[in-house]
Amino acid sequence: MAWATPISKDVKPPVSSLMMVNVYVALALVSSLCIFTRSHLLVMAGCKTATILFEKMHECIFRASMSFFVSTPSGCILNRASTDQSTVDTRIFDLMGYLLFPAIELLGTIILMSRVAWPVFVIFIPSIIASLWYQQYYIDAARELQRLIGVCRAPVIQHFSESISGSNIIRCFEKEGQFISSISNLMDNLS
Known part of the structure; x- marks a missing residue:
């Protein structure tokens, strides 16, 4: 700007x-x-x-x-x-x-x-190597955590899908409370 x-008021x-x-x-x-x-x-x-x-x-x-x-x-x-x-x-x-x-x-x-400033590469190269090493550690840990989350979530989803498909039979034998308590226990174990 x-x-x-x-420069002055007179200049356009x-x-x-x-x-x-x-x-x-x-x-x-x-x-x-x-x-x-x-x-x-x-x-x-x-x-x-x-x-x-x-x-x-x-x-x-x-x-x-x-x-x-x-x-x-x-x-x-x-x-x-x-x-x-x-x-x-x-x-x-x-x-x-x-x-x-x-x-x-x-x-x-x-x-x-x-x-x-090309001498900065002396700092860049070790930093990149350290970042790649930490990234490899993080990726392995993240994969394992995702696997554990999936293993813990699978029983909840399986119970829910089986309960929906068998809802007529559950109502017929009046076992709604039992299924609600079992899904609540599974949800508590998940969280």
Whole structure:
């Protein structure tokens, strides 16, 4: 803004106020268009990913042998399918954004630093190695926690699906209270 300010009151400014407003409006419009395009591309990529997962998952389930359904409880199948699909539907495009945009910023920073102060790479290289080592530890721990959550959630989903499919029989023998208390115990164990 200082470059557009005249040196004294008698001197005409090199750029008119209308020109500055037009430039700011153009910058705001271009920025809005870029943000809209970014959001649109992320949502489209997330929808495409969710559709591909859904189709492949159902193809695998429908082509599975009968022994798979005998040995695997329906609660485990429903839990895994619903959890994976829910994660892809709701979180994948956010996570892609959280990964891509900081990665682009980091790459730009590294390129700029390599041009201006290349000795900084002496710090970058050990930091990157330490980050990769910690990431490997975290990924293993996160996978194990997700597996444990799935194992704990499967009995609840299986009990719920079996209770729904047998609700007429449960009502016939007046065992609603027993099933409510058993699902409550399973929910307490889950939480």
